[in-house]
Amino acid sequence: MSEQASQNPIRVCLGFPPFHAQAYLTRLEAIEGVEATILPIDPGGDWASQAAEGPYSEPPPWGASVAAERAAALAECDVLTTLHAPDRLFERAPKLKWLQACGAGVEQFATAGIDQDRVILTNCTGVSAGSMSEWVIGRLLQVWKRFREADAYQQGHKFERSYGRTFAGSTIGIVGLGGIGQAVASRARALGCRTLGLKRSAKPGDVSEHVDELFPREKLHELLAQSDAVIISAPATAQTHHMIDAAALAAMPRHAVLVNVARGTLVDEVELARVMRDEPLAAAVLDVFDPEPLNSASPLWDLPNVYVSAHSSVSVDRYMDDVFALFLDNLERFQNGGALRNEIDMNSLGFVAP
Numbered sequence: 001m002s003e004q005a006s007q008n009p010i011r012v013c014l015g016f017p018p019f020h021a022q023a024y025l026t027r028l029e030a031i032e033g034v035e036a037t038i039l040p041i042d043p044g045g046d047w048a049s050q051a052a053e054g055p056y057s058e059p060p061p062w063g064a065s066v067a068a069e070r071a072a073a074l075a076e077c078d079v080l081t082t083l084h085a086p087d088r089l090f091e092r093a094p095k096l097k098w099l100q101a102c103g104a105g106v107e108q109f110a111t112a113g114i115d116q117d118r119v120i121l122t123n124c125t126g127v128s129a130g131s132m133s134e135w136v137i138g139r140l141l142q143v144w145k146r147f148r149e150a151d152a153y154q155q156g157h158k159f160e161r162s163y164g165r166t167f168a169g170s171t172i173g174i175v176g177l178g179g180i181g182q183a184v185a186s187r188a189r190a191l192g193c194r195t196l197g198l199k200r201s202a203k204p205g206d207v208s209e210h211v212d213e214l215f216p217r218e219k220l221h222e223l224l225a226q227s228d229a230v231i232i233s234a235p236a237t238a239q240t241h242h243m244i245d246a247a248a249l250a251a252m253p254r255h256a257v258l259v260n261v262a263r264g265t266l267v268d269e270v271e272l273a274r275v276m277r278d279e280p281l282a283a284a285v286l287d288v289f290d291p292e293p294l295n296s297a298s299p300l301w302d303l304p305n306v307y308v309s310a311h312s313s314v315s316v317d318r319y320m321d322d323v324f325a326l327f328l329d330n331l332e333r334f335q336n337g338g339a340l341r342n343e344i345d346m347n348s349l350g351f352v353a354p
Contacts (some may be wrong), residue, residue, distance in 0.1 A: 006168075008033075009033055009034060009035040009079045010034050010078050010079060010331075010334070010335065011035045011037065011076050011077050011095070012028060012034055012035065012036050012037070012077065012078070012079045012080075012081070012116070012281060013037050013039055013073050013074065013076075013077035013080045013081075014028075014036065014037070014038045014039065014330070015038075015039035015049050015079055015080055015081060015082030015083075015084070015086075016081055016083050016102045016323075017041055017124050019038075019047075019081065019320070019324060020038045020040075021231065021283075024324055025038070027324075027328065028328075029326035030062065031328075031331070031335075032073035032229065033315055033335060034331070037069055037076075037077070038073070038075050038242045039063075039073050039080075039082065040063065040066040040069050040070060040073070041062050041063045041066065042062055042063055042064060042065045042066060042257050045061075045062030045063060046060065046062055047060070047062040047084065047156075048321075049293070050062065050292060051082065051292040051293075052083050052084045052085070052103070052105070052108050053105070053107055053236070053263065053290075053291075053292070054085070054108055054111065054352060055085040055086065055087040055089075055108060055109070055111060055112040055113075056085070056086065056087060057087055058070065058074075058086045058087060058088070058092060058295050059071075059259070060084065060086075060208065063164055063271070066161060071092070071171050071343070072091075073236060074086065074092045074093045075093065075094065075095075076093065076095065077093055077095065077096060077099070077148075078095055078096065078097050079096075079097065079098045079099075079331070079334065080090055080093060080096055080098075080099050080100070081099075081100040081101075081102060081327055082099070082100075082101070082102060083101070083102040083103055084108065085108040085109045085112040086112065086114065088107075088112075088113045088354075089112045089113045089114055089116065089134055089330075089354075090113040090115050090334075091113065091237070091354075094117055095167070096119055097119060097120065097205075097210075098119065098120045098121075098122070098124075098330075098334055098340070099114070099119055099120070099121050099122070100122050100124075100327050100330060101121065101122065101123040101124060101344075102124060102323055103123065103124055103128075104122050104123055104124055104125045104126075104127075104128060104178070104179065104180065104235075104351065105123070105233070105235065105239070105262075105263060105322040106121060106259065106344055107236040107263065107280075107349075108171070108231050109121060109351070110237075110339075110346075110350060110351045110352060111352045112351060113349075113352075113354035114210070114346070114351060114354065115354055116346045116347070116351060116353065120127045120340060121343070121344040121346060122330055122342045122343050122344060123324060123342050123344055124323050124338050124342065125136045125178055125342050126179035127179075127185035127319065127322045127323050127341070128180070128314040128319060128325055129178075129180045129182065130183055130229070131284065131313075131314050131315035131319070132180050132183070132261055132313045132314050133180060133183035133184040133186070133187050134187070134315075135287075135313040135314075135315075136187075136231055136259055136261060136313070137184070137187050137188070137191070138166070139285045140229055140257060140259070141167065142287075142307075143282065143283045143285070143305075143307070144164050144165045144167060144170075144257075145164035145165075146162040146163070146164045149162040149216075150162040150304040154326075162309075166194030167191050167192070167193070168191060168193065169192060169193070169194075170188075170193045170226050170228040170229065171193065171195075171196060171226055171229075172184070172185070172188040172193045172194070172228070172229050172231065173197075173198070173223045173224060173226065173227030173228075173229070173231070174194050174195065174196065174197045174198065174231045174232045174233060175198045175220070175223070175230065175231065175232050175233065175234050175244075175262075176198065176199070176200075176232065176233040176234025176235065176262060176265075177197045177198070177199045177208065177210055177211065177233075177245070178233065178234075180233040180261065180262075181197060181210075181231065181233040181234075182210045184231050184233065185197060185210050185211050186210070188340060189212075190264070192210050195210075195211040195212050195213075196211060196212065196213050196215060196223050196227060196250050197211035197213070197214050198214075198216070198217065198219070198220055198223050198224060198234075199211060199214060199215075199216070200217055200234070200239075202214050202215065202217070203216055203319065204219075214329060215238075220243065220248060220251075221247065221248060221251040223255070224248055224251040224252045225251050225252070227252065227253075227256055227257065228253070228256055228257070229256060229257040229258075229259065230252060230256060230258050230259065231259045231261070231263045232244060232258070232259065232260040232261065232266050232267065233261055234262050234266060235261050235262070235263075235349065236262065236263035236265050236266060236314065237350055238350050239350075240262075240265075240266050241265050241266070242259070242265070242266070242267070242268045243266055244260075244266055244267040244268065244272070245268045245271060246268065246271045246275075249268075249272065249275045249281075250270060250339065252278065254280070254281060254282070255281075255282050255283050255310075256281050256282060257281065257283045257284075258272075258283070258284045258285065259282055259285040259286075260284075260285070260286050260287065261287050261288065261313045262288060262290045263290070264286075264289040264290030264291070264324075265290045267286075269289065269290060269300065271322055272284060273298070273300055273303065275297045276303045276304075276305065276330070277299070280303075280304070280305060280306075282305065283305040283306070283307060284300075284303075284305065284306045284307070285307040286300065286306065286307065286308055286309070286310045287311055287312065287313040288311055289311075292311060293310065294308065294310075300348075303330070311328055317320045320345070326341065326342075329341065330342075
């Protein structure tokens with residue numbers, strides 16, 4: 001290690017518990033000029049089931065017994081990689097210069113107290129896009145090929161036919177053309193579908209290589225009206241809160257399928273439950289909810305043609321390694337003063353100043 005790097009190491013704090021594994025620490029410790037530490041959790045602490053949509057009080061329930069160690073790690077770090085956001089981050093991490101989010105969503109950091117003039121925020125857009133888009137296509141196939149009915153016939157020992165509909169020729173509307181939306185569009189096109197995309201920054205007349213037709217935000221209902229399936233993959237912001245409301249649901253054809261893999265706040269769940277009871281869509285496929293976990297008394301559990309899963313559309317068999325690889329690439333860029341991948345525009349997403 002050079003003398004300068006030894007005297008002024010970059011202090012990296014691993015706040016994402018899977019990265020506490022020795023294999024990840026060893027890779028970090030091998031990098032010249034980097035000093036690695038972890039943001040510890042309680043032995044057996046249940047962090048994974050805790051929703052990450054907002055900042056939490058420090059220490060969190062899964063780190064109560066190591067409060068002092070957590071405070072010390074945050075106080076000294078130049079770089080933090082985490083999924084959950086500590087509150088009052090500006091005060092807790094006064095030396096922080098770069099925060100790497102371990103997911104695509106960053107709404108948990110919007111009110112955590114980040115100094116936008118001092119801290120760069122990056123996310124993991126693209127890392128989960130492939131597996132999540134596979135999940136979306138799989139769910140659509142499940143609905144349109146009537147796999148549920150076939151399984152029910154089998155369980156009842158009934159030799160009944162359950163013919164489905166053809167996937168090719170369908171129109172897929174995608175609300176949010178980030179990494180996930182683009183990956184869904186690519187796979188839908190490969191299956192012979194027409195693709196429509198809505199992008200926040202799009203202007204009338206704009207086109208996109210990723211979809212057959214691009215819509216600006218104000219044309220949401222026009223996109224919905226043309227779609228056989230609507231995929232929600234936009235970020236959670238004040239502007240996207242309940243964008244799928246009563247009017248949006250009314251704009252969708254009754255034969256359409258709604259799929260939400262973004263955040264629960266984008267869909268008015270009370271109105272969706274009413275619609276699926278009184279004037280149903282063909283199906284509502286929901287992997288995210290507001291709040292999480294979904295209340296056991298929610299009518300969404302038992303409504304016909306509502307498909308509920310527990311925020312698990314991403315496949316995790318390679319996810320941790322892929323996120324860490326992105327982090328290491330960005331760390332090298334950070335060391336060398338280069339531009340970081342997936343930098344977030346905090347102003348456009350409405351981040352609140354500390």
